[in-house]
Amino acid sequence: MSKARPGSRNLITDVPGLRVGQAHDAAVRTGVTVLLPDDRAVCAVDVLGGGPGTRETDALNPENLVDAVDAVVLSGGSSYGLAAGDGAAAWLGARGRGFGLARGPGVPKSPVVPAAILYDLANGGAKDWGLEPPYRRLAIEAAETAGLDIALGTAGAGYGAQAGGLKGGLGSTSIVTADGYTVGAIAAVNSFGAVVGGDGRSFYAAPWEIDGEFGGLGSADLAIGPDDWGLSKINPAARENTTIACVATDAVLTPAQARRVTMMAQAGMARAVRPVFAPTDGDVVFALSTGLRPLGDLPELTVARLGALAADCLARAIARGVYEATALPGGVPAWRDHARR
Template sequence: MNRRTVLSGAILGATAAAASGSATAKEAHMPKAKGRTGPRNLITDVAGIRIGQAHDANARTGVTVILAETPAVAAVDVRGGGPAGRETDVLKAENLVQEVDAIVLSGGSVYGLAAADGIAAWMGMRGRGYGMGGGAGVPPSPIVPSACLYDLANGGDKQWGMDTPYRRLAVEALESASDAFVLGTAGAGFGAQAGSLKGGTGSASAVTDDGWTVGAIAAVNSVGSVTAPDSRQFWAAPFEIGSEFGGLGTDQLSAAHEDWGRAKFAPRPRENTTIAVVATDVALSRVECQRMAIMAQDGLSRAVRPAHAPFDGDTVFVLSTGKIKLEDGPARNIAVSRLGNIAADVLARAIARGVYEATAYDGSADKTWKGLA
């Protein structure tokens, strides 16, 4: 069986999503969100960001690389009780390095942390990374923070011994990086499970009236449910643009405070995580990126119920590619507030799209969102 499958092809776009909507979707009682996406409705609508993905179908796991074409200012906010991450401390505002070269999202729990090794080696060979000086032959140090989700118990072959696939998959993903990529059962979300539904990788974008772009990508492996109990409607439905995840509206969005709907049964620590990256083309400082990351975490709460539980490893990175400059002064805080709120909405949409586009593994009976119809 081929253990080295690299994802390629065009995105499953909003047009296909609209075509799959039912008459009920077209007659939903509540109005949809008003807003404008970028041309792809992907995080790559943010200038300077590319995405690469690869998976191992036999092991049922994968890697997503978020590549900054030039070093980008970054921050991270961790809210889950069981995170698995690397190089997150380097993103603290008081520390030396202010920019990153890439961010890696991966399956594999602690084994998946090796994915960043592959990216660092690949970049270091090509002279990219933070340099402290030194003589000839001294390589730079690429800054590659990462976060991983738990997909070890999804039925894939994890008997890899000393040769885990993550370093290799990360390099394959990086070398395939482009503006277009597949959603659903792909990349870091290949082996994911969102509550009792098949999880996946989702992405979305938004463009403001003054031309700012915010995009998000998420690998959704949550303990919580992304849909309301006894309904196919996504919790993120109030923020849906067009019919990007089915267009079913909001009229059935309600639940008792102890009703988790399609959450996982008997969740266990470190086995459930939504990991995500939000990016913007607006030039922000490290501290401003940190505030945007904090605000973006609300997107998880808008899309998943419950979120940030002891069982989760919820982690959100923010990247600023710095293409659009802001003037200094009081208006900057208003701008950051706007960006943070948009980031939360875009992340909620990306989470829903990841589950909406997810497909079952070959020969499996996994429950998918589209299979609920």
């Protein structure tokens, strides 16, 4: 039996050197999640959705100048939500954090803050914000409150999310291996596809569940026929559906190795959502390396292990985000409401 177990919080913040902050606006029905490494961290991204909304992802290509980031932001708000990256960058810059190409008096550093957004504009919230969308403010609030404890479900970037026909949300998990590596995942689930099978209760991610973290129902009732999408959304419109996520590890990774971990982690999204990576989805996964634990004598094998664990954690995080969500007034039912029917 595997000796790998979730960390003490079963959250991505079990990864040493990483904190997370969240903020939401209940009237607008939206929110922001900011991942803050203690020091600049290697980062990579993989985009498989057909309608992504992102910020500074090109900078993460291994052949480019930037080899580390100062934060990663997940946000609601569609294109408006990309301003959350500006808020996080301003907060970091005010503290002297960022990439310094030139040094000298009066030359500020440039914080590197990749971001991804999901579409929650049609969820009934008060979106009449005029020239002041709330996302820059929410990102600053999130950064100010960053810590090790994370609210799940209707929180942060998942506050206004919808997962198929159920209330979406923010989920997170972790795993610690017997030889001491920590891997974690966080996901804001706003998918077109369903996260539960034909019974409306059993999560597709059930085979990877640990200690009943999303209900302990198992996978016995997951049978579903071809071309049956269950509790998915109907008649999706472009950019309305997205799962945005970040996986993290304390292992020392190069940008290329981190990129491989993100690519492997996408398997976790495919395990947890059906259908996934559709033309109307904006599915994006980031990976962060806090770089505190060397890879050892078999780096390729260790990277493979980390990628496999990241996929497991991401599948669990997606299910957990929906499991923990609570419904908004007048919105779609939460899993907990639907499961009682």
